[in-house]
Amino acid sequence: MSRLALTPFMVLVVGGGLLIGLFTVPGPWYEALVKPSFDPPNWIFGPVWTVLYILIAIAGWRIWQRDRSSPAMKLWWLQLLLNFCWSPAFFALRQTGLALAVIVALLLVILAFIAAALKVDRPSALLFVPYAAWVGFATLLNAAIWQLN
Secondary structure, three states, rough: OOHHHHHHHHHHHHHHOOOOOHHHOOOOHHHHHHOOOOOOHHHHHHHHHHHHHHHHHHHHHHHHHOOOHHHHHHHHHHHHHHHHHHHHHHHOOOHHHHHHHHHHHHHHHHHHHHHHHHHOOOHHHHOHHHHHHHHHHHHHHHHHHHHHH
């Protein structure tokens, strides 16, 4: 496998995630929302998403190396699109209901990716397990914020 091809995946995923984070800073609107008791401290999101973005990039690169036109690769692109749409929907548009719809779709696509990737490259599927767990938690958090506000 060409490790050189990993670089564009890292730049796209980690760089894209960082840019979206810079342009959709939570700010006072988010601070004023009523949040559930299980809301984690704000400082946790940056490190968690950085690690997850690295795992997402590696999984995408691995699938791309094996079969660029596979259902798994198509699902990988779809999850990235949905992932990158969530922060603007939640923080920029301040539409917690729309963001909830996006994150539910994202979670379903992540799970579909895991199932499809198992047929192409088991390590890629396993790299998405922490991502699925975190997005599952984030879905509950988004739903609670939507309900409470």
